Amino acid sequence: MDFLTDVVIGKPIWMWAAFLAVVLTLLILDLGIFHRTTREISVRESLLMSTFYIGIGLLFGAWVWYELGAQSGEEYLTGFLVEKTLAMDNVFVISLIFTYFAVPRQYQHRVLFWGILGVIVLRAIMIGAGATLVAEFSWLLYVFAAFLIATGVKMLVMGDHKPDIENNPVLRLMRRTMRITPQLHKEAFFVKQTEPSSGRVLTYATPLFIALVLIEVVDLIFAVDSIPAIFAITTDPYIVYTSNIFAILGLRALYFALAAVIDRFVYLKQALALVLIFIGSKVFFADLMGWEKFPASASLAITVGLIAGGVIYSLIRTRPQHA
Numbered sequence: 001m002d003f004l005t006d007v008v009i010g011k012p013i014w015m016w017a018a019f020l021a022v023v024l025t026l027l028i029l030d031l032g033i034f035h036r037t038t039r040e041i042s043v044r045e046s047l048l049m050s051t052f053y054i055g056i057g058l059l060f061g062a063w064v065w066y067e068l069g070a071q072s073g074e075e076y077l078t079g080f081l082v083e084k085t086l087a088m089d090n091v092f093v094i095s096l097i098f099t100y101f102a103v104p105r106q107y108q109h110r111v112l113f114w115g116i117l118g119v120i121v122l123r124a125i126m127i128g129a130g131a132t133l134v135a136e137f138s139w140l141l142y143v144f145a146a147f148l149i150a151t152g153v154k155m156l157v158m159g160d161h162k163p164d165i166e167n168n169p170v171l172r173l174m175r176r177t178m179r180i181t182p183q184l185h186k187e188a189f190f191v192k193q194t195e196p197s198s199g200r201v202l203t204y205a206t207p208l209f210i211a212l213v214l215i216e217v218v219d220l221i222f223a224v225d226s227i228p229a230i231f232a233i234t235t236d237p238y239i240v241y242t243s244n245i246f247a248i249l250g251l252r253a254l255y256f257a258l259a260a261v262i263d264r265f266v267y268l269k270q271a272l273a274l275v276l277i278f279i280g281s282k283v284f285f286a287d288l289m290g291w292e293k294f295p296a297s298a299s300l301a302i303t304v305g306l307i308a309g310g311v312i313y314s315l316i317r318t319r320p321q322h323a
Contacts, residue, residue: 009131011238015067019242022060023120026053026249030113041109041256050254057246064239074296075234078303079243082233082279085272085307086226087251088265091258093163093218100165101207105256107187111212112255116248118216123223123244130227131237141235141283144228148280151225155273170217171210179204219248225276232279233299264318271310275303 005012057080065073098108134140165171174180181204185191189209195202230240251258282294 009128009237015238019060019238022056023245023249026056027113027116041105043257046254046256046258050250050257053246053250053253057250060242060246064242071296072234072236072239074300075236076239076243078233078296078300079230079239080247081300081303081307082229082275083226083244083247084251085268085275086222086229087248088258088268090218090222091251091255094215094255096163096165097211097214097218101184101211103184103208103211107184107208108256110187111208111215114212115215115219118212119219119248120245122216122220123227123248124241126223126227127237127241127244130231131235131240134231134235141231145232145280145283147228148225148232148276152273152276152280155269155276165214168214168217171214174205174210174213180210181206184208229276229279232283265311265314266318267314268307268310271306271313274310275306278302278306 005014007013008016058077061073061076061080064076094112097103098111103111179195179202181191181193183206185206185208187208188206189212190203190205192201193204194200226244227240230244234240279299282299286292286294
C-alpha cells in the first residue's frame, strides 16, 4: 500500500482517494437511497439535505485544517464560501431553463443529479489545466486578478439581466443538428420514435436532455468567474477542487428551496461583485505591501463580512410590509 503515499498533483494519493470516496458515497446515497423514486422535492427536504451537504463540506474543511494546517483550512473555507455564493447566482438561470422547457419539479432532481456528474468532470479538467498553467506561468495570477476586478466592476455597473434562452446559440445548434421530441417523456433523456417521413424507428432527445445540456453550459460560463476567483485565493489544486465540488454538491440540494426565495436576495449580486473585486485586488495589494501572500484569515473574514452584509441587507429591504 506504499503507493498511497505517492504524490499526485501536489498531494498524496490517499488524500485524493479520501475526497473521491466521500463524494462517491454522497452520490450513491443521493440517487440510490434518498431519491430512488421520481418525486417532487419539498422545500423542507431541500433545506434538510442542504444542511447535511453543507455540514459534510465544513467537516471536510475541518479535516483539511487539521491535516494541512490553519492556512490551508482558511483557504478552503474561503473558497467554499465564494464558490457557493457564485453558484447561488446561477440558480436563477437554472430556474429559467426549467420554466422554459416546462420541466415538472418531480423531474428536476434527476437533471440536477446528472448535472453534478458533469460538473465534477468538467471542473477537474478546467482546474487541472489552470493549475498547470499557473505553475508554469506565475504571471497568470495577475491576469486572473485583473479579470476578477473587471468582472466585479461590470457586475456593479450592469446589474441583473435576464438571459435569452430562446436565442441561446447552444440551443439553436442542438435544434438544427438533433432530433428532439416536442414534449417530455417522463424522466427519459432519450426515446425511440418512428420518423414520420421514412417510417424508421430512430432515437430522439427529449427536452429534459436539452435542459441538462444547457445547465452544463451555464456551469461552464460561471466557472469562468469561479475558477480564477479560487486561484486568486490559493494555487493548491487540492484546495481549489475540493472546495469547488463540495460547494456545488450542497447548492444542488438547496436549489428547490432557494429557487422559491431567490427574489429576496436582490443585493447578493452586488455583494458578490465586491467579493470578486476584493479577491482580485488582494493579489496586487499583497505585492504592494511586500507580503508573500495576503493573510488567509483576513481574506476569510472580509469575504464572510461582504456576503453576510449582502444577504442581511437584501432580507431587510425585501421583508414583507405590513399595513
